[in-house]
Amino acid sequence: MPVSLSLVLVLAQPDEPHPFPREQLTTYEALSRRLDAGDRTAKAEAKAFLEANPGNPRSHYLVGVALLLAGDTGLGRQELELALEMGIRPAKRRGGLLAILAKAWIPDDKLRAYAYATEALRLLPERTDLLRLLAQLDLEYNFAAARPKFEEIARRSPDDGDVQAELAILRWKLGDHPGAMDAVRRATSLGVTRPFFSTLESMDRRERWSKAGVIGLAVALVLLWVGLGLIALAGSLLSRTELGALADVKSRLDTGVRTAQE
Numbered sequence: 001m002p003v004s005l006s007l008v009l010v011l012a013q014p015d016e017p018h019p020f021p022r023e024q025l026t027t028y029e030a031l032s033r034r035l036d037a038g039d040r041t042a043k044a045e046a047k048a049f050l051e052a053n054p055g056n057p058r059s060h061y062l063v064g065v066a067l068l069l070a071g072d073t074g075l076g077r078q079e080l081e082l083a084l085e086m087g088i089r090p091a092k093r094r095g096g097l098l099a100i101l102a103k104a105w106i107p108d109d110k111l112r113a114y115a116y117a118t119e120a121l122r123l124l125p126e127r128t129d130l131l132r133l134l135a136q137l138d139l140e141y142n143f144a145a146a147r148p149k150f151e152e153i154a155r156r157s158p159d160d161g162d163v164q165a166e167l168a169i170l171r172w173k174l175g176d177h178p179g180a181m182d183a184v185r186r187a188t189s190l191g192v193t194r195p196f197f198s199t200l201e202s203m204d205r206r207e208r209w210s211k212a213g214v215i216g217l218a219v220a221l222v223l224l225w226v227g228l229g230l231i232a233l234a235g236s237l238l239s240r241t242e243l244g245a246l247a248d249v250k251s252r253l254d255t256g257v258r259t260a261q262e
Contacts, residue, residue, distance in 0.1 A: 017089045018058050024049070028058065035065045043070045057086035061097055068104055077104050095123030099130055110137055128156050139170075146170060161192030172200055 034042050046066035053059040064079030080101050098120035105113040114137045121130040138146035154163045164187035172180035
């Protein structure tokens, strides 16, 4: 009994959990390239492909992306979520689908978008765009949680002045003013400027002058108290000396002994 073509393809591609027959695979790859390039006219062909391969989550994935590109966001998200429910794999493909879903949900449900992006980043930790997406969403819901994400983005992209600019305002608002000014200097050295840089620099100068004034006042007060303490101590010693001298004079007078000075 001859082995079916589908079985041959499965054996030839053991890492592919959702294979297509050879003639369908060619169509799938051509549609994928068009969608990756942003082709907005592939919706009809993607639907035709789904009709020919209804049980494959990759077919729903194609239709979902085609619908999103054509502007049909609601149905596009439904098709992509159906592909998730059908167990689309491997991890890289699933993570990519989750990333698309996260971006598609941002206008209507940022919390759902955050959940999808978090799972996508878990599967694709190298995707800096997902890290940035989560950091931007954190700015709306958990400001402090955005900082470590932006710090990691800056570590991955040391020549990205825009990230340094974002870090500057984030650190300043979180109270790390020296860190904010360091980010301003880094951004400026990379050729990036923002209108708020001058504001931060002015506030930083006033803050440093204010701190210097407080320190100077504190030093002056310390010196004043020390001086007053020394004066009081000297006065006390002088009083004791004078009293001792007077007692000695009285003793000499009582005994009839007098000195020329007395």
